[in-house]
Amino acid sequence: MSINLAAQINSIMAALILLTAFGLLVQRRMYGLLHLFAWQGLFLSVSTAIVGYVSGAHHLYISSILTLALKVVLIPYILHFLIRQLHIHKEVEQLVNVPTTMLIGIALVIFSYYLTAPIRELSTLVTRSTLAVALATVMLGLLMMITRRHAVTQIIGFLALENGLFFAATSATYGMPLVVELGVALDILIAAFIFGIFFFQIRTTFDSLDVEQMTKLKEED
Amino acid sequence: MTLLILLGVSFFSAIILAFVGDRKFAPEINILGSAATFAAGVGLAIEVYMHGPMTAGGKFFFVDAFNVYLSVLTSFVSMTTAVFSRRYMRWEREHGRVGHWGMRFYHAMFQLFIFAMLLALLTNNVGVLWIAMELATLSTVLLVSLYRTPTAIEAAWKYFILCGVGIALALFGTVLLYFAAEKVLGEGGEALLWTNLSQVSDKLEPTVLSLAFVFLMVGYGTKVGLAPLHNWLPDAHSEGPTPISAVLSGLLLNIALYALVRCKVLVDGATGTHQAGYIMMGFGLLSILVAAFSLLRQKDVKRMFAYSSIEHMGIATFAFGLGGQIATFGALLHMLVHSLTKSSIFFTAGHASQMHRTQEMDKIKGLLRGNPLVGWGLMFGVMAIVGMPPFGVFVSEFLILTATMKDAPLLTPLLLIGLGVAFAALFRRVQPMVAGLVPANQHPLKAAHIPVILHMLLVLIIGLYMPDFLSQWFHTAVELLK
Numbered sequence: 001m002s003i004n005l006a007a008q009i010n011s012i013m014a015a016l017i018l019l020t021a022f023g024l025l026v027q028r029r030m031y032g033l034l035h036l037f038a039w040q041g042l043f044l045s046v047s048t049a050i051v052g053y054v055s056g057a058h059h060l061y062i063s064s065i066l067t068l069a070l071k072v073v074l075i076p077y078i079l080h081f082l083i084r085q086l087h088i089h090k091e092v093e094q095l096v097n098v099p100t101t102m103l104i105g106i107a108l109v110i111f112s113y114y115l116t117a118p119i120r121e122l123s124t125l126v127t128r129s130t131l132a133v134a135l136a137t138v139m140l141g142l143l144m145m146i147t148r149r150h151a152v153t154q155i156i157g158f159l160a161l162e163n164g165l166f167f168a169a170t171s172a173t174y175g176m177p178l179v180v181e182l183g184v185a186l187d188i189l190i191a192a193f194i195f196g197i198f199f200f201q202i203r204t205t206f207d208s209l210d211v212e213q214m215t216k217l218k219e220e221d
Numbered sequence: 222m223t224l225l226i227l228l229g230v231s232f233f234s235a236i237i238l239a240f241v242g243d244r245k246f247a248p249e250i251n252i253l254g255s256a257a258t259f260a261a262g263v264g265l266a267i268e269v270y271m272h273g274p275m276t277a278g279g280k281f282f283f284v285d286a287f288n289v290y291l292s293v294l295t296s297f298v299s300m301t302t303a304v305f306s307r308r309y310m311r312w313e314r315e316h317g318r319v320g321h322w323g324m325r326f327y328h329a330m331f332q333l334f335i336f337a338m339l340l341a342l343l344t345n346n347v348g349v350l351w352i353a354m355e356l357a358t359l360s361t362v363l364l365v366s367l368y369r370t371p372t373a374i375e376a377a378w379k380y381f382i383l384c385g386v387g388i389a390l391a392l393f394g395t396v397l398l399y400f401a402a403e404k405v406l407g408e409g410g411e412a413l414l415w416t417n418l419s420q421v422s423d424k425l426e427p428t429v430l431s432l433a434f435v436f437l438m439v440g441y442g443t444k445v446g447l448a449p450l451h452n453w454l455p456d457a458h459s460e461g462p463t464p465i466s467a468v469l470s471g472l473l474l475n476i477a478l479y480a481l482v483r484c485k486v487l488v489d490g491a492t493g494t495h496q497a498g499y500i501m502m503g504f505g506l507l508s509i510l511v512a513a514f515s516l517l518r519q520k521d522v523k524r525m526f527a528y529s530s531i532e533h534m535g536i537a538t539f540a541f542g543l544g545g546q547i548a549t550f551g552a553l554l555h556m557l558v559h560s561l562t563k564s565s566i567f568f569t570a571g572h573a574s575q576m577h578r579t580q581e582m583d584k585i586k587g588l589l590r591g592n593p594l595v596g597w598g599l600m601f602g603v604m605a606i607v608g609m610p611p612f613g614v615f616v617s618e619f620l621i622l623t624a625t626m627k628d629a630p631l632l633t634p635l636l637l638i639g640l641g642v643a644f645a646a647l648f649r650r651v652q653p654m655v656a657g658l659v660p661a662n663q664h665p666l667k668a669a670h671i672p673v674i675l676h677m678l679l680v681l682i683i684g685l686y687m688p689d690f691l692s693q694w695f696h697t698a699v700e701l702l703k
Contacts, residue, residue, distance in 0.1 A: 122404075158382070158389075162389060172397070172400045174408070176348055176399060177399075179346065179349065186352075187355045190356070191359055191385070194362055194381070198363075201369065214371075217372055
């Protein structure tokens with residue numbers, strides 16, 4: 001596989017990651033969200049493996065497998081389990097202002113390209129053009145957490161944001177040092193267990209996972 | 222070697238305590254583990270004092286004047302908090318606020334949290350620093366929701382989401398930092414080592430580092446509790462168990478500020494300008510003012526002191542941003558005395574709310590008569606925290622004010638307004654709480670006095686006379702951070 005071809009495949013993966021990020025932004029159904037998230041993880045894993053192959057940085061294979069195991073298999077499985085246990089698989093979230101959200105999303109993508117422009121010029125890596133996409137994925141994850149009200153959706157937004165960070169690390173620098181990537185993966189795994197416990201705590205206390213109900217704590221006048 | 226013991230003790234105590242669970246002697250093991258950690262911390266400090274900065278574990282860890290004093294402080298406050306939590310948590314257990322599994326979880330997570338903070342302090346790798354910060358967040362999230370009340374769960378969820386997102390942005394900043402470092406130091410783990418980075422900071426690409434600093438500032442700034450990113454802090458501090466409020470406020474905020482300052486040194490070296498300092502000054506000043514005016518409206522005692530923490534973290538951030546010898550010295554001292562004073566205040570405030578079965582300040586009265594040590598402890602704690610002489614906070618705030626008058630005279634009035642308003646707000650609230658007759662809703666309580674007395678004595682001693690080794694460390698740290 002020539003470097004050019006690999007770079008092009010990588011760009012396609014980047015485009016698909018961005019596409020899934022937009023999909024996550026407006027998907028209403030729980031399982032739909034979960035599948036989109038798993039797809040995003042798969043694209044990320046493939047992209048990491050390609051970058052590893054092109055650059056000869058073999059530790060990227062390990063992070064690729066780690067992504068596959070964690071973001072495509074384990075975390076979606078945990079979420080699937082939780083959604084079934086909590087009987088929320090039929091819940092459909094009400095979304096307001098889908099067009100506006102999409103427009104803000106597009107603006108964020110453009111902003112990311114603008115922000116990373118100086119870095120693109122400095123970098124010599126074949127993956128440099130995807131850094132903007134990575135930052136855009138981070139921003140879209142943030143936007144998702146702001147616009148959605150369901151606890152599960154917010155967590156998926158958070159994980160999508162983390163995907164963006166991972167992607168940024170591979171596209172800007174051919175991956176962080178292995179000890180850091182392993183540590184980050186461990187943190188995400190712990191976080192997965194914590195939000196699992198949280199869902200049950202929220203459910204038993206508030207009877208639903210709509211975080212809009214949590215408005216008791218604020219400054220009184 | 223001492224360094225590995227220091228980290229290992231808290232880690233293994235966490236595992237042991239997870240198995241010991243709710244047995245009668247669990248609090249004693251917790252104290253023992255923390256005391257051993259403190260002893261190792263002192264041992265490490267003596268080693269560094271005799272031989273100067275050092276690295277260990279194949280450059281994976283390193284100790285210099287800046288992080289050694291914070292390590293000793295962290296292990297000390299965690300030890301006294303463990304002593305305090307023995308009586309405090311027993312009361313909570315007896316009154317049914319926390320159950321069997323809650324106690325097991327509490328003790329194990331307490332030690333894991335201390336491990337995470339010490340790892341963040343001692344690691345040489347900027348990436349591992351991030352991991353440890355995240356671990357410190359994760360280990361305390363479920364402690365904040367320990368009581369399972371709706372408000373506690375809301376607070377913990379807010380803490381989890383806001384700090385999770387904040388710290389994720391700091392990771393993006395770290396990626397950018399690595400991107401710049403890799404060009405100079407080559408690929409691999411070596412490029413993220415602080416000892417290597419600080420030597421070549423002037424060769425790092427300035428545009429990338431200024432972009433990285435924005436992300437690091439927002440990310441770690443969320444954890445420091447700087448306005449306008451502070452929303453999680455008052456909730457988490459007021460809803461969690463008091464020992465956790467004490468360590469969150471006294472230690473975790475310090476560690477986050479430590480991470481931020483480390484990054485600032487690199488950015489300053491790369492850009493050669495004072496840009497990062499100005500950003501920190503802005504955030505710091507805003508936090509002081511926002512917190513001071515929020516203090517006026519508080520009704521919940523722990524919530525009020527949480528806002529006071531935001532104010533003091535703002536002061537330290539402002540001073541680090543200001544830079545220069547006096548301001549940096551003041552900021553380092555301020556981190557120390559604020560940590561000691563604030564955790565002591567939380568100890569007394571926690572006991573006061575146990576005595577009155579409420580955290581509402583309107584219902585807390587007559588502490589001086591009801592339980593003199595709690596009353597006087599709170600009184601002296603507040604006097605110290607608002608910056609009255611002869612306590613240590615007065616010295617650090619005085620230094621910072623002097624430096625501000627010299628380097629940024631126009632900001633002095635703003636700083637003074639913040640300090641003045643905070644002074645008035647805290648005093649107005651504390652006086653009715655400690656004075657007056659014992660009300661009907663007050664119940665007697667066996668309080669833990671030793672931690673409070675110890676902390677207040679230390680703050681007093683530092684205010685009157687600074688030991689040689691401490692000032693020498695601070696001077697070395699000031700040189701490092703220049």
